[in-house]
Amino acid sequence: QALHEELLSYWTPTWQAMSTVEPSTWNWVIAFFQAHVPQLQMQLGPISPDQWFGALRKYRTNAARGVDGISPKDLLSLPMAWTLRLLDLLHAIELGQSDWPTAILYGVVNVLAKDEGASTVDRFRPVVVFSVIYRTWARVRAKQLLRWLTPLMDVEAFGFMPGCEPSQPWLVLQAEIEVALQTHTSLCGLSTDLNQAFNFIPRQHSFALAE
16 A cells, blocks of 8 residues: 555646646647547457467567466467457457457556666556456557558658667668768757656547547
């Protein structure tokens, strides 16, 4: 309980950092989404057994289990008939025809030290471990969504995009600087980082953007 209270007192200011923003401001932000973000429709069929098993095989042998106690090896060992029933259930959940089983909705919070000898709450990182079923479903769907979004994204959007990585902007920047030096062209700019951006944005507004 003492550890729980320490974590809450440390993280609550971050989680509530936007609580002072006026509702009218958020309404303006959401109205901007509705006016300028394109309305796109994506149709996803059921996850195939090949996609499911391919994602399961990528787990390490010591992958953490969720509160349901199911491991990747357990899911790989299921008879095909039961695997197909599970995939049908996941698709029914996506379509709003069924609910997530209770055991899949809960996660275990593990507190991992950021460095050796960590002794204060800010030197620990809380990591939530969900069911392998949920994590595998999310992995398959996230990859499909990113592939679908790729043609719609700016060419300089590297983070999380297929075949890209966040370090690539540095290569682009290096090339631009070298060309500017060789051609005696003026060049100016800046680099910045949005620290923990997704910890600060309220969930309801993230969901509004997704919709």
